[in-house]
Amino acid sequence: MSNINKMLEITSANQDLFIELDEKKAETISGGKQEVFTILNETKYNVAYRVDGKKKIHKPGQIWIWTAWLGGRIKFDRDARKGVRAYKRYNLSDGRIYVFKDDKSTPGNPWDIDLYKRA
């Protein structure tokens, strides 16, 4: 067997291993049902948030598609100022689109953002 063939064989064996591990992990994690939803950031700020405890920084203009297994609970900082935190929580739903936008219901506060459901 040539070296290349041997390398290919090793690579595919490793891939099998990874797939097996991934499946095992998915089985362990998926106590609940799968929820897939999209989050957009239409603010001019980086938005820090957690979905089911997983922390991310979502940059302006980015569109993220999440797959959640633990209920799809989001906790985000609704005050865009650095060093000021005001956490808000929502339980997100399968199949929905959510958008971070400036909260226009508070014209005197230019820093507050909220997560809105897009129909």
Ligand SMILES: [Ca+2]
């Ligand atoms: Ca903040």
Ligand SMILES: [Ca+2]
């Ligand atoms: Ca506002």
